[in-house]
Amino acid sequence: MKRSRTMSCLIAGAVALATLVVASPAASAAGTGTGYWSARGAQLVDATGAPVRMTGINWFGSETANFTFHGLWTRNYRDMVGQMAQLGYNTIRVPYSNQMLDAGSTPNSIDLAKNPDLAGLSGIQIIDKVVAEAGRRGMRVILDRHRPDAGAQSPLWYTSAYPESRWISDWKALAARYKGNPTVIGADLHNEPHSVQGGSGSCWGCGDNARDWRLAAERAGNAILGVNPDWLIIVEGVDCVTGTGTPECGWWGGNLAGAKQFPVRLSKPEKLVYSAHEYATSVFAQPWFSDPTYPANMPGLWDHFFGYLEKENTAPVLLGEFGTTLADSRDGVWLRELMKYAGTGTSGMDFTYWSWNPNSGDTGGILNDDWTTVNTAKQAYLTPYLIPPVGGGGPSDPPPPPGACTANYHLDNSWNGGFQATVKITNTGGDAVSNWAARWTVPSGVQLVNGWGATVSQTGQTITAAAPSWSPTLASGASVSVGFVANGPSSPGASAFRLGSTDCTVT
Structure with a gap:
């Protein structure tokens, strides 16, 4: 399909007719450097x-x-x-x-x-x-x-x-x-x-x-x-x-x-x-x-x-x-x-x-x-x-695995009968995840009160954080942090973190 261009300015001067995507690792290279420009x-x-x-x-x-x-x-x-x-x-x-x-x-x-x-x-x-x-x-x-x-x-x-x-x-x-x-x-x-x-x-x-x-x-x-x-x-x-x-x-x-x-x-x-x-x-x-x-x-x-x-x-x-x-x-x-x-x-x-x-x-x-x-x-x-990107590789380089993730659980605060925590999920796979959903297991007796950073719900001992409508895609290398408040014991925390059907490595 041709791309046409009609250029302006003939000699006479007439005109011719004619927020969840975060923390992707930045390159450290001679031409592209580190972080934003x-x-x-x-x-x-x-x-x-x-x-x-x-x-x-x-x-x-x-x-x-x-x-x-x-x-x-x-x-x-x-x-x-x-x-x-x-x-x-x-x-x-x-x-x-x-x-x-x-x-x-x-x-x-x-x-x-x-x-x-x-x-x-x-x-x-x-x-x-x-x-x-x-x-x-x-x-x-x-x-x-x-x-x-x-x-x-x-x-x-x-x-x-x-x-x-x-x-x-x-x-x-x-x-x-x-x-x-x-x-x-x-x-x-x-x-x-x-x-x-x-x-x-x-x-x-x-x-x-x-x-x-x-x-x-x-x-x-x-x-x-x-x-x-x-x-x-x-x-x-x-x-x-x-x-x-x-x-x-x-x-x-x-x-x-x-x-x-x-x-x-x-x-x-x-x-x-x-x-x-x-x-x-x-x-x-x-x-x-x-x-x-x-x-x-x-x-x-x-x-x-x-x-x-x-x-x-x-x-x-x-x-x-x-x-x-x-x-x-x-x-x-x-x-x-x-x-x-x-x-x-x-x-x-x-x-x-x-x-x-x-x-x-x-x-x-x-x-x-x-x-x-x-x-x-x-x-x-x-x-x-040309200033090549360091480590740019060639067309034969294999892509990263399509599904991989890490999870970090942090207890932010606790009190008698309840607690607040943050779960950070990072998509370490080679592909973006559309309409993502993260899940984790909480101990018996924990009951979700509310959550933020995603659409947060609970079924049994599983808490699900689903992509909000305003940011449905989790890009490769990107992270999402989901906060929640729950009643019940704050220890031993949460386990069995997953992004979609992928088990996440706990960091």
């Missing part, structure tokens, strides 16, 4: 203050009518994530649509013989699986709200079917879903906001709440940080910004010139990352590719559109999409110069290449059309700049 000036740092850098790849499909990653019709998802890590990519940018989150948006075109553990899962539950596998390999994930619906990208961040309120509420739900799981490090708020002919569409700094993308990004970003203060908030540019010098127009999402006068203001400024998209002449014949000084003109152009934010130590810039078919002789020159501009090592500009998929109609992919072999010509341009 923040910005220190233009440098991303991990929870210890060590510099980190995204050198990643886009894997699209969840934003389309397949409602899941493309390529699952021919390969196992764990194999593909492992191959990404083996090639040196340490981050996956995952596009999705709000429609994917709707009830009835059923993932399709999956070879279940190759992906048996994806049977019956929703689109977001399949993303959970990829997140778990990426985390196991030391990688990070950023979520990209690519489209409101599966049909097409939108110039504004909302449509009549998916208004701003839905856009923000979905982001808040995702922020809660992955809270405490440092594999998922941030939210790319909306893909490629852009203007449309006639003066509508997105603007930057115009002050119109219905059109000003910078103001909308502040509203959404601060709402997300209110739920998950650990996430990076990734804000793309627009295409055209008047009054910022020549040229005024660039790629959709690629023009951040307006951020100098009108910066994005977040409640946690250290969580702001700007993002720009940049493409080759084979995607669209922008005028700068025909400049007689090409490619010497390109660093100045990149400075103008986005690079100044890094050079002035304002904020990190993520090259969220850049790609090429290498069909035009100028394309390889462009890619070579762009990577030199981005720089090497952890101090270089962050990037996620478009795309892993070979079925991007504009660019092709790192994979060839067989979805297995690598386009070595493209990969050769990127390899010197």
